[in-house]
Amino acid sequence: MPLPPAITDLEQLKNHPAVAKITAWNPAAVEGAKFDRDEMSIYVERSSIRDVCDLLRQDADCPFNYLADITCVDWFPSEPRFEVIYHLLSISKKERVRLKVRLEGSSPALDSVTAVWPAANYFEREVFDLFGVRFAGHPYLRRLLMPEDWEGYPLRKDYPVEGYR
């Protein structure tokens, strides 16, 4: 069964409730969108991620009140190198949406969303621990899985599978 091609044209996707909501608030916050394999991804401008999350959480029609996951993908060596990925879920409407923030490789940092969802605490610590992405405003940004004195960020693509020896 061939897959239908992904829709990446923002014009065609502007009626999706989450996209419409964000563009109505601030059109500059949406950098792009993608609808692929029945999943919606929205590229969010780096500095507005926290406000966008707050906006979607409090949306009256479709509240994305549950933060399912935060993770990161390293696209080394291309730039922008990192993509931080938020998976939101609306428990009442049974909808999912994915937010993505692109970050430069030199010193990746963005705002923490722990004030919006306390659940982000461990997820952001894990991303910091394994990718070295810093979250401004996180209450306790320490390594989560690796030992405190570990050097390097293991899930980065330039980190060897066997580790440094």
Added chain:
Amino acid sequence: MILNMGPHHPSTHGVLRLILEIDGENIVRIMPDIGYLHTGIEKTCEAKFYQQVVPLTDRIDYLCPLTNNLCYVLAVEKLLGLEVPPKAQWMRVMLNELTRINSHLVWLGTHALDIGAMTVFLYCFREREDILRLFEMVSGQRMMTSYFRIGGLALEPPLGFFERVQDFATRFPSKVDEYENLLTGNPIWGMRTKGVARITAEDAVALGASGPTLRGSGVDFDLRRDMPYSGYENFKFKVPVSQGGDVFARYACRVAEMRESISMVQQALNGMPDGPIKAVAPKVILPDREMMKTQMEALIYHFKIITEGFAVPAGEVYQAVESPRGEMGYYIVSDGTAKPYRVHMRSACLANLQTLPTMCEGRLLADVVAAIGSIDIVLGEIDR
């Protein structure tokens, strides 16, 4: 006073270290310290072919290997756009529900043991042994089953398998009554669990709790019913919800879930469709041994899949399933090659563990043991 609980404390269900700040018997602050079982599975996945990742997924949560297998293969099938035949789907649902019972039995036994009800443990492990024998019969392995494959199942279920599952499904409901006789009305059990480690629905949602930890607080959400996958829409079942938000509510939820699960196993047995167990996709799914010995083409495909894997169209998917502990999710990014670019596992336990401070702070030290048991954590899944 600062007290270390764990990492090798019998009630922490693995190597979890809790840093407890206590004032007499009361908890002031509680800080979980995790990572003792971190094995870097996500990094390992990036160096394997898609089909080689399946056995790794067993090992992150050793109590529900089949749920993890299912979640991973569903995600890859979604990336490939592969349709799985009905028989494979029904087998997957049946085995997943058996896995849920298996996991809940281990939880119930150890949880009761932690609180001091020793007998239940023996009862639970008696039935768990039956389920493990079923797994061994169908997959060859008791615990690390790896029975699901991308596009279907590894093997036809052996002769006599369904009869044995039927035998188990007939016997099991009366066994749940036995556990409930031992615990539900027991005043000591009630005193240790009722009103203990409460969490409100708002807190549970905000902290990312899922599964029985969420439903025990009165949030009616179950991925099997609300966002069905792998043919769950064909099954009739109730989603048990309790309002209490305490240890007893979560206990009640899980016990009721066991009853629902066995009824779903029964439904799967009654309606098991006939037909193939693998999708038709020769470039992705290994051919049968018999075809390999007689057909040149099948042999070539086999050789190519084993040596070079199969290319998966570029893209990304997030697939979540309702594991015994909550929302288990796989986020897979493909760059169009035969190896996944990134595999991320959304661990239900990691998020559930975050509720522990909210549950325990301001309460007694002895309640921490009950609270840890009630969120049913598996450290292998938390640390990955």
